Amino acid sequence: MSGDRIVFKGVSRFYGEVLGVNRINLEIAPGLTGLVGPNGSGKSTLMHLMTGLLRPSRGEITVLGVRPDQPEDLFRLVGYCTQYDSFPGGATGLSFLLYALALHGYSRDEAETRAWTALERVGLTDAAKRRIAGYSKGMRQRIKLAHAHCHDPQVLVLDEPLNGLDPMGRAEMIELFSSLAKGGKHVIVSSHILHEVDVISDGVIMIHGGSVVAEGAIRAVRGEITSHPIQVLVRSDRPHIVASKAFELPHVVEARVLDERNLLIRTRDADDFFARLTRIVLDNGVEVETVAPSDESVHAVYDYLIGDGSGGGTT
């Protein structure tokens, strides 16, 4: 069965004397898997290990039977959207993808076709010939997603892929991930936002302090979490309108305008808030630039789940 799974056997990774991840044992089946944990918990390390960008200090990893130190085989199977928000100097969206596809060995014509398909999937066809340096944060996120899946990999590893996307963009990307997962692919999505992953994942791996603290379906813990208010930071051109409309929602316990563009919402049902925010945007013609549940509240959730924050984690 390990031929269709991503397997970690006793994997640890040290950065000098600092532990990145500790004795990870995992088997990830096809489908959409959420990798959740606070910032610095080891999510990116785990993803780097899976894709050979880091080597384990101990243990063994295989991705559909391929070791990550065999890039010529691995990256025919895997696409990775990292958290790094940097790009080759001077690249346009199209040239960035064409370069990647040429390295995969596609002919110029095939590469063009695949690049345009990927650009269309992430909604960047109009900006394809513009320099990435001039893209917004959301567009940069989209072009990284296009880069990760333009060669149609069996495994997609996505590190915080929804960061910087507006609500509409998030919905579109979530739809894309779901459709890929339903097609039998592995889609591994990391997030420090538990609710974000909960909504879209078939299964979840919760990581804290470099150790896996829980894995499987998180429906069981979801009920507990919904009783714990989550903070969401919204950046909008008219935060007062968003605040007043959001405060009408029964689960919103606080809507505080921080300044002329930023607004903080505390809600007991983040899923419903995200769903209704799109309606608020459409009905009132406001622009929402970013929506990001704030870090502190995730830590609070972890403290809530894990105890005082030390639950099982090793640093």
Add this chain to the structure above:
Amino acid sequence: MTDQPRDSAGVRRMQIRTLALSEIRRCLFSPKALPLVLLVGMPIALMILRALFMPSSMRANPSHATTEFAEVFHFFLLRFVVFFANALIFVRLFRGEILEQSLHYTLLAPLPRKVLVLGKYLGGLLSAVFLLVPATALTYFLVFLPHGAKGLSIMFSPTSLGQLARYELIVVLACISYGALFLLAGLFFKNPMVPAVLFLGWELLTPFLPQLLKSLSLVHYLVSFTPVPVSVAAFAILANPVAWWAALLALATATALLIFLASQVAGKLEISYSAD
């Protein structure tokens, strides 16, 4: 995974070509090329100034032009311009992308790390040759130009053109061997210009070193192809000249070894930009 190209010699060639072309674009056709162009333009600018301000008594006598170019070549072109141009080009191949935080995109492609090293090296080498070979020829031409028709007739004589070919051979061999050295330095060191300057010091000291230590420098083999001998310094230790085939073998061996080491280091390369 659907319809992905299978590993084959054709795919490898395409990957190497893609990497090389990308490096050529980065080296020669980006704003980062400016310091390189200025460096390579220095001997040309100097020769233009020399031509403009040359006294007429000297203009009438082109017999020293050959020796003058030999001195310019040894002390400025080879040991400074060619050396630092190669340093600028080759240390950037990996270090530049690490500093730009974009190397991971290339590492996420299905290519063995040795192919990655080879493609980047080839791109760096073609860029270096593309810049330095014409610059050497132009400098050579500018040394003879102020001497008018007499100078040009010397320059275009078979002997002189043969000498130019030897100088160009030295430049190409320097690009090959220094390129491999700086490629490895770019993988090893966070600030590769420090070891580059130290190595330059070693190369400059070569004439004063005993035979055994001379053999550990690259310039010792490179100058063995020189068509016009140059007196290095009063305190230089004379060494037996190296036969051309031995020099070629030494440079080829050093280059192969350096590229092999670079492949080994690249094979273990990890992405941890915050540590760089």
